[in-house]
Amino acid sequence: MTKNIWTNLVVLSALFGLCWGTLGELPTAAMDGAAQAVELTVTMAGAYMLWMGLLEIGHQSGLNDKMARGLGKILGPLFPGVRRDKEAMGAICMNIAANTLGMGSAATPFGLKAMERMKKIQNAKSATYDMIMFLVLNTSSLLLIPTSIIALRTACGSTDPFSVTLPIILDSCIMTVVGIATAILMGRRMR
């Protein structure tokens, strides 16, 4: 095992392919994955331009600062290293708001912007306390209306497709609390 996750994953699949006799299927799978990446980029490029364009309008009109001040009051204490930077906090808040409202295509460009800004102001060579906290919040984040799951449930003939919405919200809250506590405890040495 190396520290690099990607290397581990590829070596692992080759080893498994060898043991399970699925080795012959791996090249096709690799090509599929590569093609998927290009397809996804082409579809995403439009969404990225849309959301990053709107973010820039929000930046120039001062809307991002307002948002950062509002949500930043709640989220600020979690990001001690970047809380004073309006641009970083603005992007973090927009990312979390987009995630919560189920606008997945908007969340990623905002998130990448936040990472870029955090790297710049912290002059980071490796993951910082604030970056890890951001990823923890991002991966445990609340989703108010799980649209695609509801659609799939309906398609499969569910009598009550919305019945999982509340449990998902509750579970996300539990995860967010656990995640924040973990990030604080594990990050003690970093601060």
Add this chain to the structure above:
Amino acid sequence: MDITPYFMAVFIGGIVLYGAVKKVDCLEAFTAGAKEGLSTCIRILPYLCAMLIAVSMLRASGFFDLLVRVLAPVAKVFGLPPEALPVAVIRPFSGGGAMAVLADTLIAYGPDSFIGRTSCIILGCSEAVFYTASIYYGSIGIKDWGHTIPACMLHTIVGMVCASFLAR
């Protein structure tokens, strides 16, 4: 009723309207931001490609099938139905992959069954941790992720265990 499109419409319209009120050259600002968005998109393509290749190979190799078998007894201890494991196991790697597996699970066991509901909750509350981390860190060229994966996986596993209790 799906209200997400209404949110988005208000969001988009609101931002442009606010910009206009504040006398921002909206087209100029939008295109400047869009240019940045496009270069971000191109910049992350190699990382996206690497990650999707790895996940696709991992799926084809049968690794996930073995993981499901190995984890089944552990899942039972925590009250998680083993039939919900295929979704749980692929979820940290790929959102689209997990959605495909969820469809299989719902067709096999029914969307309103305990297994079906648990799988839906697992997918809904968690995120593609490995995918997100590799894109986010990859885009800014950071190789040392610190304790990101342990921290993210801990809450993901807690969430998955809770899912079966919330589905009851």
